[in-house]
Amino acid sequence: MKTPVFQVDNLSFFDFISIDCCFYIIITLFAIFFINRYFYLKKNQNNSFVKILSTTYLESNKKIIVIDVKNVRLILGVTPRKIVNLYTFSKIKNKINKK
Structure with a gap:
């Protein structure tokens, strides 16, 4: 019994688009998270009295x-x-x- 192998030929054009979109959305969310965290830490650097x-x-x-x-x-x-x-x-x- 052969194990199924992932083949690119079996994916449709819309499958490629959805995978690419998910990848770019995840990368964008991580970038937004780290940029917000950096600016939040920089803004709140113990300037309190x-x-x-x-x-x-x-x-x-x-x-x-x-x-x-x-x-x-x-x-x-x-x-x-x-x-x-x-x-x-x-x-x-x-x-x-x-x-």
Whole structure:
């Protein structure tokens, strides 16, 4: 018993067109995906003034977060219903190591 062999002669013209169209559509979708991803990553390169420094979970739904907002460090208590400012450090000084 012979195994069937894929032969080009058995395909019609429309089969070739459909295979080519599917191939080009897949290539185009991959190109669009990678271009969007590149520009999204380039656009969102940490230009934010808000930085989350630390997160500590007290319970499954309660946590303490330390954030910096434009040279002000905030310690926040976060629950599902509210956010409370626990402490504020004003003006963070940058430490420069001089040798």
